Amino acid sequence: MDVLCPVHDQQGKRDVIILNIRSMERIYLETSGETLDPEDWQDFRRQSHRMLDDMLDYTENLRSRPVWQTIPPAVRDAFNQDMPEQSADMTSAHAIFMQDVLPYAIGNAHPGFMGWVHGGGTPVGMMAEMLSAGLNANLGGREQMPVEVERQVLRWMRELFSFPDTASGLFVTGTSMANFISVLVARAAHLGVAVRDEGLSVDHGLVAYASGSAHVSIAQAMDMAGLGTLALRKVCLDENFQMDVKALEAAIVKDRAQGLKPFMITATAGTVDVGAIDPLDEIADIAKRHGLWLHVDGAYGALGMLSPDIAPMLKGMERADSIAFDFHKWGQVPYDAGFVLVKDGELHRRAFATPAAYLQRELRGMAAGSPWPCDFGPDLSRSFRALKAWFTLKVYGAEKLGSMISNTCVLARYLKQRIEAAPMLEMLAPVALNIVCFRYQGSDKLNADIVVALQESGIAAPSTTMVKGRLAIRAAIVNHRTEKRDIDALVDAVLALGEKLWSMNE
């Protein structure tokens, strides 16, 4: 592809470079030997231990804080400053963090947090991340034990999801990226890896399927891949908010009859709205019958496999061609730690590996150990996410993590019971896992006001969503710290605020 290259003079630019390097030599005499490491290690150590104690104090005493509080304007304004020219003590930066940032986080570490689907994190995960940041490993590849730690977690995930030894896997930021990677591998499976060079220049006609409750990142993956969101068919839901499998098959047949090329079904294991699990086994049958790639978006639900109670609901997931999920949701690993698992590891590699002179592989030395993680995804610079996931699985063990996951579902069931016992409250969707959508009697606006008032109260923090055209108060019980008393506090506060706001509006 190289363009013909006329020779021409570059003398002027060379002069500039030489001039600059000369002036740098002067600077070097002034700065030689000065690194960014502390001048006084003992002092730095003292500061660091105080920072650690502050974070442990924060975590130990979370319950004494509000879940969330409004940001005072002056605090926000303090982060609208010019770039600092001069050095400052780390203690002062830490003080700003403690005073202006930490109290005004979104609160997902707090047991009263039930907004969106956020994990709570653990002190074990925090310490693992500290080790990872101190080591500063780049997990793009090369011959190093951090890559082996990632491979160990991959082996565990193959085991958990009953995937073969030839399956590949990769840490990514989150399921949005994992879904995107899966779409690209599925695209390569159907068009051949030549699509990587040739682009979607031919009349490809690819269409994909997901339920109407599928996460927005599925459509976004289609957008980014150049296929377009319109090529994603949104299959309707049944009364349990699961994908209607008859409608799915009808849509595939119809599209094929019209000359289109169905290539991928994304089933959801735990929808973001209500926590529904699509009928995975039936969808796997359809995918097999029609030769489609089956992807499971198990962003938070997939790790339900750790719980003997939930695993049976996920039956059929082992038949997927790819699975995307997050360790930072039900897995409680600190943000971010998404993962993608692909059954055909060699296809996965061929869909991403690129040649590059400076990434040449060797059999010995630091450039050994091929294939590298960068051969399976878009990232060449990758932090050591595997370590916090490895620590979490190693320290807590699968059994305890599974119990904790079950517990969040039991709490959701308890919340449902409390809602059903309260005449002013109404359930809006079945409780499949750990998400409860309900509503106070009254308008959408009243319910939206209740949620904002709840958040501002600091007592509990659900979010909202739309269920069948009506605004729902949505409580996602994900945090391992949430207990029965937090559910009671939520219900009591909704009832009290509902009554108060209703009477104010009248």
Next chain:
Amino acid sequence: MDVLCPVHDQQGKRDVIILNIRSMERIYLETSGETLDPEDWQDFRRQSHRMLDDMLDYTENLRSRPVWQTIPPAVRDAFNQDMPEQSADMTSAHAIFMQDVLPYAIGNAHPGFMGWVHGGGTPVGMMAEMLSAGLNANLGGREQMPVEVERQVLRWMRELFSFPDTASGLFVTGTSMANFISVLVARAAHLGVAVRDEGLSVDHGLVAYASGSAHVSIAQAMDMAGLGTLALRKVCLDENFQMDVKALEAAIVKDRAQGLKPFMITATAGTVDVGAIDPLDEIADIAKRHGLWLHVDGAYGALGMLSPDIAPMLKGMERADSIAFDFHKWGQVPYDAGFVLVKDGELHRRAFATPAAYLQRELRGMAAGSPWPCDFGPDLSRSFRALKAWFTLKVYGAEKLGSMISNTCVLARYLKQRIEAAPMLEMLAPVALNIVCFRYQGSDKLNADIVVALQESGIAAPSTTMVKGRLAIRAAIVNHRTEKRDIDALVDAVLALGEKLWSMNE
């Protein structure tokens, strides 16, 4: 797009769910109140402080360790175990880390590391990452101060790169992802945001341009976006390894004459092979003349703006439509912390924002503060990368960071002098910034063997690349800890190993 939905019976599945929830209630009685927080906080605190001390010891005493060492087979095998069922003490996991992982990292924190372009990290960055992991903020969006910290860093980057207040920016894993985001925004700029829904039409004809030394992630971005790598024209280099601007313009004119649609030029500020900076101002003129999107891949070079010596070489970068760079390279922020800056913030938002019921925005409460970071990129789950970048800029200040960056270039110049003074060594490319490509007299194989032997010696760790068809020993001086004595150790070791391996091969 919804498909017609035939009503059918789902009774069977509902039964399964109810059954499972019943068995969970039993489990709840057993596990109620048990979280993943420590049972004994005092004991956990003691363990945590020991972990912190271990990492500070490691960093303080880096010089006493080898840069890198071969992984013993038994160490590797220890990470091929079944998933742990039971809980274990954090101390045992930490011991495994200290014994089996930390000694066998790739070594980029070490002053002798010169392989690839890796930053060294700092203890300040490590402590910031610990805070971030303890807070466990998800930076996808919502009304929280962590998002304001990211916005503060964005404002600083606008200031550094002379971008307007309307420019947008986003932390991502690394420049590979930042390049991809830029390609998608440029794609939307030329085809309209309707391309997101409609996909790439058969005859879009988009073609892009980058130099023959551009990073592989540029081609990969074209691949992922569905445009195909063949639609990326590799423009030839001049004798300084910079993009040949006459060849660039000739290629654009030729493509347009053939009915194609040139849409984007990616200029590189610091090529990965030799550290060359494309002639940014001249390329900006061409982009303007032909109406093309100008993207600058400044993966490691862009932060040269912090150095008064290097900033003049980057003149013209302020004219770019988008800039991609990493804080974890010259910025020494722990992995990973890439960044993308887009001049037209509103276009950037429209190229990524998606509607979703559960992501509904409010004017008050936790769902306020729109637009959110997730409106500018593919990630909804995003760790608090901004904090370690904010701490780094706040604690060190722009001036000291700039000096440190200059210093790496001066060391490269010093390495060049030493090479030129050694008859057995030969320079293979000009030294524009901080990367030096050279060679011991002899075959490609001899040079490859020297590099592997060097790496295995633990003294210094350069990598290799191909320069004009010949294998180069490539030393990238990125680490703030690298000093003159490390350069001397590298040259002395190359000379000694070259002589030894040459005589062995004869």
